[in-house]
Amino acid sequence: MxxxxxxxxxxxxxxxxxxxxxxxxxxxxxxxxxxxxxDYVDWTVTVSGSGPSQQSAYQSLQPQLQRTLAYLEEQGIPAKAIGRGVIQSSSNDIRNHVTGALMSTTWTARQPIRISSADVTLIRDVSIRISDLVGQGVSITVEPPAYTYxxxxxxxxxxxxxxxxxxxxxxxxxxxxxxxxxxxxxxxxxxxxxxxxxxxxxxxxxxxxxxxxxxxxxxxxxxxxxxxx
The missing domain is CATH 3.30.110.170 (Protein of unknown function (DUF541), domain 1)
Structure with missing residues (x-):
């Protein structure tokens, strides 16, 4: 100014x-x-699961996803404010650095969860506390909330x-x-x-x-x- x-x-x-x-x-x-x-906020949390195959990665994701959804509702976020994005999967090949031979493959499945709400104070507070899930073994990536008017x-x-x-x-x-x-x-x-x-x-x-x-x-x-x- x-x-x-x-x-x-x-x-x-x-x-x-x-x-x-x-x-x-x-x-x-x-x-x-x-x-x-x-007066409005959009917030995205992505839950991940990994395994040696695409199927096992998806199976690993499910209990972590359910735990995250339950946590969000426990914190007072209504179910109607929570939406799921499209599940994405990717693979990472581990190769011998000398011969180039494939040693193993790890698959990762990711489920974005988008929270949209007019209760900006609640979402701010939950976004600060959600790291508690990491301590419970849940693999999540948390984006900063986007506050708009x-x-x-x-x-x-x-x-x-x-x-x-x-x-x-x-x-x-x-x-x-x-x-x-x-x-x-x-x-x-x-x-x-x-x-x-x-x-x-x-x-x-x-x-x-x-x-x-x-x-x-x-x-x-x-x-x-x-x-x-």
Whole structure:
């Protein structure tokens, strides 16, 4: 935000020099930032089983899969929030490094489990505790939960309106230094839309959408051109 603020100051300083007559315009960048809280989460846990054949790998997977599903429900996640992906299997050949002869083959079967829920706090807490299954001998791979905000379209409109209002305030402050006034908007350009971790100073050229935290900062930027009176 320090970088963004500096950019706004520079833009304002350049614009003052362009105020000459009533037909002139001034272009100012406005911004609006708010803290929002994610209201939805997607989380994937993959359970694995291994064996010397594809069939044995699948058979090894089943009890671990059932234990994982039971654990998720024990933690308070409803069955309707839990879905299964397509089982995938792969093989790994172990060969003699001198002769290249095949020594053994290990098959691995993987079952993705996807959890989708509006209870972001519950899923966050379970994602922290699920490593307990590893201590019970369950082979799992846990991806970080992806937290999103489902009302983003409505929030975007509100944020752009506030960014435009901020641009007008800046334009008025700049015009006052030249004893001029601000008239109607002649052009408005939507800038980058940033959703970042709280208090982040990172700004992407094409916008950003952070999904790693429940709380986020949302920033809208507008480039607005006003007529100078």
């Amino acid at each position: 320090l970088v963004l603020s500096a950019g706004l100051v520079v833009a304002g300083a350049v614009a003052v020099k362009g105020i000459r007559t009533a037909s002139d315009t001034i272009t100012v960048t406005g911004a609006s930032t708010e803290r929002i809280r994610s 489902t009302k983003l379209a409505e929030k975007r409109v509100d944020m752009l309106a506030k960014a435009t209002a901020d641009a007008r305030k800046r334009a008025i402050a700049i015009a006052d230094q030249a004893n001029s006034g601000i008239g109607a908007i002649t052009k408005a350009d939507t800038g980058t839309f940033q959703i970042t971790v709280p208090n982040s100073t990172e700004m992407g050229s094409y916008g950003s959408y952070n999904t790693s935290t429940i709380d986020k900062d949302i920033t809208a930027v507008m480039g607005v051109t006003f007529r100078v009176q």
